[in-house]
Amino acid sequence: MQVLIAEALGFCFGVRDALEAAERTPDPGRVTIHGELVHNPVVTHRLQSKGFQQNPEAKRDELPPTPLVMITAHGISDRERHRLEKAGHQLIDTTCPLVQRVHRAAQQLADEGRYVVIIGRPGHVEVRGIHEDLADAEIVESVAAVRNYAQRRLGIVCQSTTPPRVAEAIVTAIREANPDADIRFVDTICQPTRDRQEAVVKLAPQVDAMVVVGGKNSNNTRELASLCQAQHVPAFHVESAADLNAEWFRGCRVVGLTAGTSTLDETIDEVRRQLEAL
Ligand code: SF4
Structure with a gap:
């Protein structure tokens, strides 16, 4: 393979x-x-x-x-x-420093008198840190959670690891649900997240399946796996080579390999070697 x-x-x-x-x-x-x-x-x-x-x-x-x-x-x-x-x-x-940038952007929007919407996962530590310092703000994880806000001035930031396609969809939904509001969106997705997502989109058409390596509690790793599914490529999220199952790859000729931002090089290498041995 x-x-x-x-x-x-x-x-x-x-x-x-x-x-x-x-x-x-x-x-x-x-x-x-x-x-x-x-x-x-x-x-x-x-x-x-x-x-x-x-x-x-x-x-x-x-x-x-x-x-x-x-x-x-x-x-x-x-x-x-x-x-x-x-x-x-x-x-x-x-x-x-790219998380500090999200804090600064959110604070600046609040200082402009805007109600701040944080696109991100409620309960995630990064999002908690941003939210805790804002007097008037809420967290929105999906398009379904978007509503019409009473405030006429809105500011939007994103958790640094938000997939760009998710952020775009939520910002569009906020604009549609609040047509009269003065809305300022500051795109705070970090470049490494963007690079890894774009690399998956580029690789997806060339493979029969994708292996995504990283912690099960790693937000950006999970997002890489869901991006593969959105590209109609089966994705297998593993934490290490020990999690691989040969049965998953029956009939696969080419498999793609990606990993979240918290995955060790040596873990990626082990997974790669084991996949090549299949
Ligand atoms: S994914 Fe990495 S570069 Fe991006 S904000 Fe988190 S720690 Fe920083």
């Missing part, structure tokens, strides 16, 4: 920088990672074995037990930052 690799896949600079910051930390035992540094179980396990403590995403309301706290690439709200600092924690901040 031939394996074609997507032109852009795997680690983005934001994740790479966050992991390098963790590597440079001299005393991991004194550091709690506030959430998951990246949504990848292999990386999470590796960090834990180095001695890092971890505050699971669902329990971030609890104060970390160590003096040092590492903020993940997904970022946090200013409110959360103040809470941690007030409790005496020193922060190691690995927030991706």
